[in-house]
Amino acid sequence: MAALETLEMIGRGRKISVLADMTELGRHSIEEHRKVGAKAAHMSDVLVTVGFRARDIAQGALAARMKEKNILQFEDSKKAGEELAAFVQAGDTILVKGSQVMRMEKTVEQLMANPERAEELLVRQDAEWRRR
Numbered sequence: 031m032a033a034l035e036t037l038e039m040i041g042r043g044r045k046i047s048v049l050a051d052m053t054e055l056g057r058h059s060i061e062e063h064r065k066v067g068a069k070a071a072h073m074s075d076v077l078v079t080v081g082f083r084a085r086d087i088a089q090g091a092l093a094a095r096m097k098e099k100n101i102l103q104f105e106d107s108k109k110a111g112e113e114l115a116a117f118v119q120a121g122d123t124i125l126v127k128g129s130q131v132m133r134m135e136k137t138v139e140q141l142m143a144n145p146e147r148a149e150e151l152l153v154r155q156d157a158e159w160r161r162r
Contacts, residue, residue: 045122050128111140
């Protein structure tokens with residue numbers, strides 16, 4: 031919620047929230063994902079969800095009257111990044127947030143102006159990345 035509030039405060043141009051599954055919520059998962067979606071609907075111009083739990087974020091945004099055309103949904107972070115790379119425009123402010131298991135750095139890497147600097151700029155925890 032704080033990240034969405036920050037997006038609203040600092041964002042210029044279109045505000046794009048890229049929100050992925052929150053995997054640590056247990057029995058509160060559906061309710062909390064929907065709350066985040068409702069907040070995103072008020073703080074964002076475009077909502078991008080990543081993962082099957084994040085479908086509830088989209089549902090929360092729809093319930094809060096965000097237009098369906100402003101919601102994009104993806105199953106994995108790399109595909110979301112590939113699609114977003116063609117969608118974003120100069121001046122957009124993008125928030126990317128999700129549980130570590132969702133690997134949202136893959137989304138960010140697709141959006142970077144200089145992806146060759148990914149190892150220097152992004153935090154990754156997988157063994158494959160460290161071997162590069």
